Amino acid sequence: MFIDTWSGLSGEWSLNITSDSSVSSSTIADAGENQEICNNSTTLNANNFLSDEIGQWSIISGNGVFSDINDSEASVSNLSFGENIFEWSIIGECGETTDQVIINAINGNPEINVQDIVYCLEPILLNVNVEGEGVWSVEPSTNISIENPNNPNTIAIPTAYGTYTFTFEGCSGQTSQEVIVNASTPSIIEYPDQVYCLSSFNLEAEVDGDPGYWGFEGPGSIIFSNPLSLNTSATADEYGLYTITYYGCGSSTSQIVNIQGVSPQIVNSPNEPIYCNFSADLEVFVVGDPQGWTSNGPGNVNFSSQGTSTTATVDEYGLYEFIYDGCNETTSVFVDFSPSPPSIIEQDTIFCDLSTSLEAFGAGDPNGWSVITSPSGSNVNFSNQNEYITNVSVNEYGTYQFEFTGCGDAAQTFVTFKPEAPYLLSPDHPDCLFEAELIAYTNDQNAGPWTLISGEQNVIIEDNWNTSTKITVPDYGLYTFEFEACDTSSVISVGFSCELNIPNTITPNGDGNNDLFYIPNMSYEVYSESYLTIINRWGNEVYSIKNYGISAEDNWWDGTTSYKEEKLRSGVYYYILDVYNAVRKQKESYSGYVTIFNDEN
Incomplete structure (x- = not known):
């Protein structure tokens, strides 16, 4: 039963159709798989139909000639390029089913x-x-x-x-x-002709394609930061000419790079000798590739740094060459480390003092004072032994040799300490007095005392410890005094005398009164020499004697001759008395007339 239309119905409906017929359903048509072929013919592959059914091919689009339109596996030819659509139909009692297949005929000429x-x-x-x-x-x-x-x-x-x-x-x-x-030859478009001090340098190559790599030939090695890059930096480890090559695009190109040195320049160094110092500051300018410092000289050298700025310290004086190596070149400077001999201010003899000041001059830090030679048993003490100026004290007089060392050298000086005897004097005093003044000149503040060492005793010294004192003696004569100062002493002799009063008459009659030619104050304490001569009125010498009045024996003239010891006649005689006054340290001469009154004639 077939229902074509429905009318007058609304809502939802369910329709079940059943049949009691024994007829089976129709076969569903299947035209097969689509095809893409390079030829203008092919074989179709549809499904088969039942015996009570009919199968049939038809052209929907395109073109084709079927070998049998009712054959499910019919051949089709004369296809058009592009899509050809064919339909397979199966027709039965229950109706018709269809299916299409596409045959794409390709134009295969590439x-x-x-x-x-x-x-x-x-x-x-x-x-x-x-x-x-x-x-x-x-x-x-x-x-x-x-x-x-x-x-x-x-x-x-x-x-x-x-x-x-x-x-x-x-x-x-x-x-x-x-x-x-x-292949295409590359080109190197950036490179330096010259490179100094092993510095890094830039390279750039240009190539159409196929980027390659960098290479080199030269005296050393070159390290490329990126050898496969068109742009790279390069660093050599030896100086000289290098051939830099870029390999790319089946070819290569090269350039010459000269890696050379530049002499360093020393920009700071001492330009005068260095005295009393073992260090020198040095500074050098170098473009690149710094190597460091070396030296030649008499001693060892220590550099504070191997950089461009350093301090060189030596351990001996002398001339040193400091050498800086950099950028494949060297430069050097000479520095003279010199000792500066110290000097010592010379001194005169030091009197009456066991201490003095020593002064030296020099450069640099002093090493100090020392004693080279000194008197046996002496001791020396320095107040500031390691300074240029020091006080020195000794305990013995004598000559000392002192040495001052500094700046690698030494100077010596001799200093003599002497005891200075005091200088004594006694001012002139009037004759016929028993008083005098004693004066001592000395730097010794502890000088003294005055001491009588010869002359009659009972001398009165007013102040034994004063450098100026008054003395009183008991009689005429020569007195010797000693004064101590500065570990020594001096002596002075002071004479007290009065002019001789020579008698002009003698009466040698044995009565004990004026029997002798006696001269008062004529004594050996005052006079050290004397000579008396008696001459008669005819000019003949009748008496002479040496050391008259000053000998140990009383040798006063009694009016006799010296050769026969005969008494001279009464009369006038002439005398000459020559004496040496030891007090005054002078020769004196007395002369005159003496009358002899002799009762016997």
Whole structure:
């Protein structure tokens, strides 16, 4: 039963149709899988139909000639390029079912679109205009690879230069094309002609493709920061000429770089001798590649740093050469480390003092004072032994040799300490007095005392410890006094005398009164020598004697002759008395007349 339309009904309805007929349902049509083919004919593959059914092909679009329109596996030819749509129908008692299949007939003649020339092993773009599938191939097949041979649009990667033939084979044919892979000479567009002091330098290359790498030839090694980059920096480890080469795109190019040294310059050093100092500040300017300091000289040298600024310290005086090595060159400077001999202010003899001040002059820090020679048993003490100026005290008089050392040298001086005897004097005093003044000159503040060492005793010394004192003696004569000072002493003799009063008469009659030619105050304490001569009125010498009046024996003249000891006649005689006054330290002469009154004649 077939219901075509429904009318007058609303709402939801459920319709169950049943039949008691024994007729089976129709076969569902299946036209088969769609096809894409390179030819203009193919075999269709639809499903079969039942014996009480009819199957039939029909053309929906395109073109085709069926070998049998009722054969589910009919052949179709004379297809149009592109889509051809065919419909398979199965018709039975219960109706008709249909299904369609698409047969795409591909135009398989490929058209290759590839560059004729490629540089620097760049990837080769492979393009082909073709319908349907195909496959790429290349001859020769070595040193090149095709990334995806089954893809019409792919790339080929060469690893060697040369000529390659690419072929694409499609559904209905194939086509080929030659591609030349050429080298391209790179160029180095940045490089230095000269490099100083092993400094790093920049390199830049330019190449069409296939970036390569950097290389070199030269006396040393070069390290490239990135040898595979077109832009790199390079650092050499030896001086000289280097050939820098860039390899790329199957070729290479080179440039010469001269890596050379520049002499360092010493910009700070002593320009005069260094006295009494073992250190010198040094500074050098160097463009690059600093190496450090060395030296030549009489002693050892220690550098505070091997950098461009350093302090050199030596351990001996002398001339040193300081050498700086840098940038493949050397420079040097000479510095003279010199001792400065000290000097000592010379001194006169030190009297009456066991101490003095020593003063030296020099440069630098002093080493100090020492004693080289000194009197036996002496001791020496310095107040400031390690200073230029010091006080020195000794305990013995004598000559001392002192040494001052400083600045690698020494100076010596002799200093004599002497006891200074006091200088004594007694001012003139009137004759015929028994008093006098004693004066001592000395620097000794503890001088004294005055002491009588010769002369009659009972001398009165007013102040024994005063450098100026008054003395009183008991009689005429020569008195000797001693005064102590400065560990020594001096003596002075003071004479007390009165002018001789010589008598002019004698009466040698034995009465004990005026019997002798006696001269008062004539004594050996005052006079050290005397000589008396008596001459008669005819000029004849009648008496003479040496040491008259001053000998140990009383030798007063009694009016006799000296040769026969005969008494002289009464009369007038002439006398001459020569004396040496030891008090006054002078010769004196007395003369005159003496009358003899002799009772016997």
